[in-house]
Amino acid sequence: MTWLMLILLLLSGQAWAGEARPLADDPAAEARLKHLAVELRCLVCQNQTLADSNAPLAEDLRREVREMIAKDMSDKEIIEFLVARYGDFVLYRPPLKATTTLLWVGPFVLLTIGATVLIITLRRRARKVVDVPVTDEEHRRVEQLLAEGEKRS
Amino acid sequence: MNRFLLPLSIFIVVVVFLGVGLRLNPREIPSPLVGKAAPDFSQPQLYDPAQAFSPADLKGKVWLLNFWASWCSGCRTEHPVLMELAKSGEVPIYGMDYKDQRDEAMTWLKRWGNPYPVVGVDEAGRVGINYGVYGVPETYVIDKQGMIRYKQIGPLDPDTVAKKILPLVKQLESQ
Numbered sequence: 459m460t461w462l463m464l465i466l467l468l469l470s471g472q473a474w475a476g477e478a479r480p481l482a483d484d485p486a487a488e489a490r491l492k493h494l495a496v497e498l499r500c501l502v503c504q505n506q507t508l509a510d511s512n513a514p515l516a517e518d519l520r521r522e523v524r525e526m527i528a529k530d531m532s533d534k535e536i537i538e539f540l541v542a543r544y545g546d547f548v549l550y551r552p553p554l555k556a557t558t559t560l561l562w563v564g565p566f567v568l569l570t571i572g573a574t575v576l577i578i579t580l581r582r583r584a585r586k587v588v589d590v591p592v593t594d595e596e597h598r599r600v601e602q603l604l605a606e607g608e609k610r611s
Numbered sequence: 612m613n614r615f616l617l618p619l620s621i622f623i624v625v626v627v628f629l630g631v632g633l634r635l636n637p638r639e640i641p642s643p644l645v646g647k648a649a650p651d652f653s654q655p656q657l658y659d660p661a662q663a664f665s666p667a668d669l670k671g672k673v674w675l676l677n678f679w680a681s682w683c684s685g686c687r688t689e690h691p692v693l694m695e696l697a698k699s700g701e702v703p704i705y706g707m708d709y710k711d712q713r714d715e716a717m718t719w720l721k722r723w724g725n726p727y728p729v730v731g732v733d734e735a736g737r738v739g740i741n742y743g744v745y746g747v748p749e750t751y752v753i754d755k756q757g758m759i760r761y762k763q764i765g766p767l768d769p770d771t772v773a774k775k776i777l778p779l780v781k782q783l784e785s786q
Contacts, residue, residue: 502745514736515736522737522740541643543643543740544640545640545642545643547640
């Protein structure tokens, strides 16, 4: 009885695993699918890759990619197939082109602006500190104040 | 005064960007298929599986291709709009039953009415993939040359039909 329960428990564990499970028998094809699927976005749950998603559409697309791998299509051809249907949105890494220039270059532009502003501000501040000379009058006053302070303590 | 001008203007720019961002719908992904030829297919018909439904049969007509399913709640929302549009006779709506059970689809149409002259069956979702469908309902406007002219993602509503679909159909009809 205990054995039976243990076996049942072990068997049911598989059914609980809700993660996308590999289906193909060919490990090489499965490795290629995995490699491709992490680069592709699931269109239903948009923050998941095609590899992570359990949505029916993601399953269908994985099936489609598997079939294309079986047909010996290159990674580029497979990605082109998907981009032709779903647009650049399926790619986790959008290609560098006219409409995406800002996306790719933007952070570096902002970084350069930030660095320039920082350098200018620091230089200006340094000059301010150096450029203010202490006059003799001020010097005497400081001495006097210090002397007074000493007397009091 | 000048001291506040720069931070204030940066603040305004950020607010404008965020405001626009909030109004965008991330679910609506622009389709690369608009302006391209509608992908060909030949699918069995829902009411007569021996017969095929293919876009080639509709060359020379302006028509709508509506992907739906009996399990899809958005399709239920959209359904009265499709019924109304079908009744008006302005443009034929052809259905594609997407990843559905045949008997359930027929029960659904019997219950809520059938706006489609012909319904194709896409059980495996392959036609859907070729059309870049990622959630039903989705509706395509296809012109006389078989080109996709518009894609509606999500349910059609009376406003979209009146302001976008019908004017586009009229324009395409006159070409």
